[in-house]
Amino acid sequence: MEQDLTRSVLYLQASIAKLYMKKHSMSVKEFLEIDRKFDILGFLKIGYEPFHLTGDTGVLNEVEEYIAIKRQNK
Numbered sequence: 001m002e003q004d005l006t007r008s009v010l011y012l013q014a015s016i017a018k019l020y021m022k023k024h025s026m027s028v029k030e031f032l033e034i035d036r037k038f039d040i041l042g043f044l045k046i047g048y049e050p051f052h053l054t055g056d057t058g059v060l061n062e063v064e065e066y067i068a069i070k071r072q073n074k
Helices: 002-023 028-038 040-046 056-072
Strands: none
Touching (some): 002 028, 002 040, 028 056, 040 056
């Protein structure tokens, strides 16, 4: 059961990372640099429960809002 949850979290992280990279025309390397600064993948893991019920566009919007807040607080 826990393994299924781990797979589901990984799938969500990969899907949203791919969408984010496509939307912002960035490479995997560029995405990983942003992830190091803002822990996007960690954010998706922590928020998996509500996010998995939200469509990809909604989750992508949440990620962008999260990054914007993190940038303001730096």
